[in-house]
Amino acid sequence: MNWYEIWTELWPTLIAIGIILAVVPVVGLYATFVERKLAAAVQDRLGPNRVGPFGMFQAIADGIKIFLKEQIIPSHVHTFVYMLAPCISLMTAMFALVVLPYGPTPVNYDGGLRFVVMPGLDISLLIMFAISSLSAYGIILGGWASNNKYSLYGAIRSCAQFISYEIPMGLSVIGVILVAGSMNIETIVASQSSGDGISGWNLWWQPLALVIFFTSALAETNRLPFDLPECEQELVGGFHTEYGGIKFVLFFLAEYTHVVTVSFLTTLLFFGGWHFPGVPSEVTASYGILALQMLVLLVKVCGVVCFIMLLRWALPRFRFDQLMGLAWKGLIPLAMLNLVFLAVIESLEWHRWPLAVLSVVLFVAAGYWSAWQSQSFVRKASVA
Amino acid sequence: MSTAETPVTQVEKKQKKKTVQWGDDPKIGFVEALYLPAIAGGIATALKHAFFKKRSTAQYPEQKPEMPPNYRGVHRLNRDEEGRVKCVACYMCQTACPANCIEIIAAPAPQDDPKWANRDKFPATFTIDELRCIYCGMCEEACPVDAIELTSIYDLTGMSRQEMIFDKEKLLSVFDETSKAGLDPVRTNRGALGPASEKSLQSADSPPPPGRGKHG
Ligand code: SF4
Ligand code: SF4
Numbered sequence: 001m002n003w004y005e006i007w008t009e010l011w012p013t014l015i016a017i018g019i020i021l022a023v024v025p026v027v028g029l030y031a032t033f034v035e036r037k038l039a040a041a042v043q044d045r046l047g048p049n050r051v052g053p054f055g056m057f058q059a060i061a062d063g064i065k066i067f068l069k070e071q072i073i074p075s076h077v078h079t080f081v082y083m084l085a086p087c088i089s090l091m092t093a094m095f096a097l098v099v100l101p102y103g104p105t106p107v108n109y110d111g112g113l114r115f116v117v118m119p120g121l122d123i124s125l126l127i128m129f130a131i132s133s134l135s136a137y138g139i140i141l142g143g144w145a146s147n148n149k150y151s152l153y154g155a156i157r158s159c160a161q162f163i164s165y166e167i168p169m170g171l172s173v174i175g176v177i178l179v180a181g182s183m184n185i186e187t188i189v190a191s192q193s194s195g196d197g198i199s200g201w202n203l204w205w206q207p208l209a210l211v212i213f214f215t216s217a218l219a220e221t222n223r224l225p226f227d228l229p230e231c232e233q234e235l236v237g238g239f240h241t242e243y244g245g246i247k248f249v250l251f252f253l254a255e256y257t258h259v260v261t262v263s264f265l266t267t268l269l270f271f272g273g274w275h276f277p278g279v280p281s282e283v284t285a286s287y288g289i290l291a292l293q294m295l296v297l298l299v300k301v302c303g304v305v306c307f308i309m310l311l312r313w314a315l316p317r318f319r320f321d322q323l324m325g326l327a328w329k330g331l332i333p334l335a336m337l338n339l340v341f342l343a344v345i346e347s348l349e350w351h352r353w354p355l356a357v358l359s360v361v362l363f364v365a366a367g368y369w370s371a372w373q374s375q376s377f378v379r380k381a382s383v384a
Numbered sequence: 385m386s387t388a389e390t391p392v393t394q395v396e397k398k399q400k401k402k403t404v405q406w407g408d409d410p411k412i413g414f415v416e417a418l419y420l421p422a423i424a425g426g427i428a429t430a431l432k433h434a435f436f437k438k439r440s441t442a443q444y445p446e447q448k449p450e451m452p453p454n455y456r457g458v459h460r461l462n463r464d465e466e467g468r469v470k471c472v473a474c475y476m477c478q479t480a481c482p483a484n485c486i487e488i489i490a491a492p493a494p495q496d497d498p499k500w501a502n503r504d505k506f507p508a509t510f511t512i513d514e515l516r517c518i519y520c521g522m523c524e525e526a527c528p529v530d531a532i533e534l535t536s537i538y539d540l541t542g543m544s545r546q547e548m549i550f551d552k553e554k555l556l557s558v559f560d561e562t563s564k565a566g567l568d569p570v571r572t573n574r575g576a577l578g579p580a581s582e583k584s585l586q587s588a589d590s591p592p593p594p595g596r597g598k599h600g
Contacts, residue, residue: 038434040441041433041434041435042430042431042433042434043433044433044437044438044439044440044441045439045440045441046439046441046443211420310427310430310431311423311426311427313430314423314426314427314429314430315423315426363418364418366417366418367414367415367417367418368414368417369417370412370417371412371413371414371416371417374411374412374417375411375413
């Protein structure tokens, strides 16, 4: 292999990495802006509107402010780990993006421009989950190194939440993997293509898996209604109580990167990625079509991001026992049953419609079960 | 003692039995157990507010709020009909002030000046520390001649603490400004002023002072 060959191999990767590195912080900053605007809209306010047109430069102003802040390291922290934790947090969050196609990518990639750092990886979905669960490290290390009991509580809660919600998330995705027959994200997206561009989406065939996946993914991002690791009302600021300035922003950026990752995953796995009615489903070399497909994908992702932000203002926060109950008593059994029946249906090689019926039946059954349980539940404890 | 319990102890026991009460989780029905309808409801509420409700934000510096006329803001020192400071330097406000922020130095009115002929005392200096003031309005209640009043000016700013200590001139200028702008506090016009402020005590044929509205 000579230098030229190495270079032809290397440049698309470098470009893809560069795009991610350049875009993620900007997206993170602007996500805060969009979130503030959205929050304001929901609360009948106007939101930031002073800096630049429509307050567009508010995000930049915030960024400058935060970068110029004094770096305070409390005297009681374990300095090395304390400094390391936000870096790990952001690093793992960004690292998960290496297998994420942020634009149309063919299944059999062979050179040239592309929109994913690692194309054609057979286990890209697995890598994704493996790395994104590492982000719990950042939070736990941060909480522990802060030497503050509220931080530690936040970190422990986060840990418990991560462990609990990894399971339904994994189980719900296995269904998608089974149907597509691959763990490669590009193949999963390709498997959702169909003539009309919309009927192939996993959303129609596995709605229950989508609900479970989305719920657990939301829990993994530590956002409302699952933001118990950092809820202000109970834990001051949770694991980032002792963090300020740029170190806090790293945590923050990691959270938003997670939100973006989750939105991408939801779009790619359930909403058909870059497939849309009227858009060619084949990934070709034509730049026009590529741009169109990329637009479709990004619009879908933005939609999911906005939905996540909207959920924050639409739902009350869970109590911690409810949070655990939802994962262990609700989502995990449901996801497991869903997976078993789905595997049976898939192995019979029927048409796909029984999958959709299965989802609805399971969901309704779960509703009946929990209603019945609630109605017949009598507290046994007697008064002392 | 193995006798029967008195009624009182029985009652006590009953009450004691009730002191511990379990709060059961509410029973939920089928629709609630599905979660999704409730979530959809929450989102619908959020969207309704986002798209169909009027924004209640006031764009502050451009869009000033209208203060109620009985708002207690920056002080003013009123002038009488002849344009003199109305204050008679009686120290009532200084004594009443719970925040100790009024400082008056009284002086005998200049006897050679015919303008001051009917006055014994006047404040040589009159300063109010607007930063220390708690805007309680005790001073204006205490004043027997209604010389000190709280206006509805609320946006009081300054670059230094020194700037926020208002002297007599400044307080009089607040009066000039507010009475010109028609922003007299309601208390000015309510017609229940102290006897020392009654018109009959002052020259009857001079024009009413600006801002004395109904009462003047
Ligand atoms: S408003 Fe109250 S605190 Fe302020 S000067 Fe008058 S009496 Fe003192
Ligand atoms: S109470 Fe009225 S008259 Fe007396 S000193 Fe204060 S402002 Fe002047």
